[in-house]
Amino acid sequence: MTYGRAAVPAVAGALLLTALLWWAGASVNALHLQGTAQVLGPKAVADLEYWLNPWSYDPPESVRLGTLAQGGTGAGYLALYGTAMQIRFAAVFAFFVPGALLLVRRLPPVHRRLPATLLALWAWGMVAGTLAVTVSAPWMIASQGRGSYRFLPQLAGMMTAGRQILVLLALVAAVVTVLIARITAKGAGELPRAVVPARAARVAATVGTLVVAVSLVVLSYQPVAARIQTVSLSGALLSEPGDFLRQWLLLGGWAGPAGTSIGDWLLYRAADGLLLAVVWCALRWLPGLLTRATVPAMAAGSVCATVMGLLAGQLLRMAVDSTGLAMLYGPVHVMSALGTGVPAALFVGSLAGVLAALALRWAGGRAPDAPAPPAVAPESPAAV
Secondary structure (H helix, E strand, O other), X not given: OOHHHHHHHHHHHHHHXXXXXXXXXXXHHHHHOOOHHHXXXXXXXXXXXXXXXXXXXXXXXXXXXXXXXXXXXXXXXXXXXXXXXXXXXXXXXXXXXXXHHHHHHHOOOOOOOHHHHHHHHHHHHHHHHHHHHHHHHHHHHHOOOXXXXXXXXXXXXXXXXXXXXXXXXHHHHHHHHHHHHHHHHOOXXXXXXXXXXXXXXXXXXXXXXXXXXXXXXXXXXHHHHHHHHOOOOOOOOOOOOHHHHHHHHOOOOEOOOOOOOXXXXXXXXXXXXXXXXXXXXXXXXXXXXXXXXXXXXXXXXXXXXXXXXXXXXXXXXXXXXXXXHHHHXXXXXXXXXXXXXXXXXXXXXXXXXXXXXXXXXHOOOOOOOOXXXXXXXXXOHHHO
16 A cells, blocks of 8 residues: 555544544533533542643643742643643644554555454554653643653653553544444555465464563562662752653563462463463564555564553453442443553564564465466467
C-alpha cells in the first residue's frame, strides 16, 4: 500500500482519537451534576473523575491552589496549564499518525490481516496517548508551582495519567481506522504477505520474547526493582530517577510466594505467562503478516504485541480479583489497572522488535526476490 492510501486512515484515526479524548475531558463537569452520585455511586464518580481529569481543560484543584503562590498572581500558572493541554492534544495526533501510517502500510487489513491490524492500531493508540501525556507533563508540573521539586518522580507519576479512558477510546479509533483502511486498500494491488520460513520466524519470536522476559522476570523481581528504585544521580532535576527508570524498564513486579498459598501465587504469575505467550505468538506470526518484514515494522509490531500482552494479563488479573473488588469498591474500580506499563512496553518492545528483525535476517528469514514476470512474445502475423 502506498503512503498516500495509508495516510487517509491514519489521519482520520488520529483526528477521531484526539476528538474523543477532548470530548471525554469536557465531560468531567457532567460528573458534578446533581444526582450523578446517586445514579453511579460516589466511588464510581470519583474513579471516573480521576480517569477524565488528565484530558480536561478545567484545571484541577492542585493548579487552583498553585495560583495563590508567588504573591497571589495565578494567571501564569493557568496559562501553563492551558499550554500543557494544547501540547497534549496536539501530541496525540502527532504520535498516532506516523505509527498508524507504518502499521497500515505494512499490515493492511486485507487477506485475513484484519484482526492483527485492529489489535495493532488499538495498542498504538494507547502508546500515542501515553507519549502525549509524557511530553506535556513538564508544563503540567510547572503549572502546579513546584516544577523544580523532585521533577523526575513527578514526571513518572504523570506519565500514565488518564490511561484507563485511553484504553477504551483507542479501541474506537482503531475500529474506524481499520474500516477506512479497508476502503483505501481496494485497488491497491495484491498486497501479498512476506515469505518467511517457519524456523526463522520461530527464532525471531524467541529472541524478542527473551528480551521481554528480561524486563518481566529479571528486572521486575522485587530485590532487583528495589535496586533500580534507589539509583541516584547528581543534579537537581535528575537526582531521583528511580521511579522514572521503573516506568520505562519494568513490565511488572513480583516476589516469592511468602505469606500466600502457592496456588494463588501461581495464579497471579499466570498473567505474566500470558504476556510472554502473547508476545511470542505475535512475533511468530508478524513476519508472515507484513507485506515486508522491515526493522521499523518489526519494532512497531513488537511494541503493539507487548502492549496487547500487558492488556491480556491485566484482564486476567481483573477476572481473578473482580468478585472481591467489585463488592468492595464497585465495578469501575476493578478496571483501574488497565493501561499500566505502556512506557515500558514501548521501550522494551522496540528493543525486542529490533533484535527479532536482526535474528530473522540472520536465520534466513529475508524473503527471496520475486521472479520477474515471463515475457509475452508478440503474436505473429500468421497467427492472426
